[in-house]
Amino acid sequence: MASPKQLTVIFKKLEINVSKKTKAGDFQTNVSVLEQLESEGIEIATHILQWRQYSKLHSTYTSSLADHADKGDRIHSTFNIASTITGRLSSSEPNLQNIPIRSEVGKKIRAAFIADNHFKLYSLDYSQIELRILCEACQDPILLESFKNNIDIHESTAQLVFNKKDINPDDRRMAKIINFGIIYGISAFGLAKQLSVSNQEAKLFIENYFKKFPNIENFMKSSVENSKKNGYIENLFGRKSFIKNINSKNFMLRSYAERLAINAPIQGSASDLIKIAMIKIDTEIKKQKLKTRMISQVHDELLFEVHNKEEKFIEEIINIMEKKVMKSLSNLILLLRLIVVAVRTGQRLTKSPGRIRFF
DNA sequence: ATCATCACG
């Protein structure tokens, strides 16, 4: 079940046809293919999906993380500061930026991370940071107004793009996908696939979106133009991302470069912003000689282990992340909002629990 | 070492 090559043999025997092929000519057997088969009533797909999910969680997390724990059951990651083209950090050995959370069973793995005695875990998460960065960069009046008034951004996008006032959950879901697509350097084909609509329909959505948000379209066009002229694109803080192949004659290479030219300044500005916040928070922790520790970063989220007697400090962290972070750049008017997502407590185990097994 | 897959933002 872990071998696409062997699954291809099985599928052929069962006369299950998969049109998408890997480079080597085997069937693609990834989640989207297997879910499609599942929807066609092919039961074996369900079982493979289930097995793949547990297999992934076991090999990458349950089993591997236990091996990374030190004598005190603490796990230490490496945060790499120069491994990405946009300015993000990455985390390795082990990667602590991709601990499961999306699935129910995945949440149980995350729940295994607990605070030390006398501490609580606090997670502070920038809400919609990349859309706010985009808004800052292009000063789109409608987007600005929405963020200023704390309006549900996906709902307001839905109202504008679909030209109606009453928005149902499905409209909102689609608008959310469109908003994400915008940040990634949208294409009609990619959007159509995500939304399960025709290319033609997706194309209309995009045209309508840019009609309503002309500043966003202009910002993206100028990002691509600047990249073509200079070979790099600068984000709000002046960080340069070098964009190779931006003038390539190969359509595929060039298109990819253009999407990167659009996405890199947005993703990169958000990365630089949170790093500035991290430095300011670290300075404050040292100045006040706190026991509280800043223990992890996940792109738009900071995780703290806060001492029980220092919980007031959370207010200061919020103030730094929302307000002070931009004080040095006076022409920016970012309206940052935080979500304090989770407060997790837990008794630290005095003895190692050993390896957790699902089977 | 590379590929396909899948975990996260």
Next chain:
DNA sequence: ACGTACGTGATGATA
């Protein structure tokens, strides 16, 4: 007409 969403790292299978 081309064939696509942006950024990562870890794993098991395979070459």
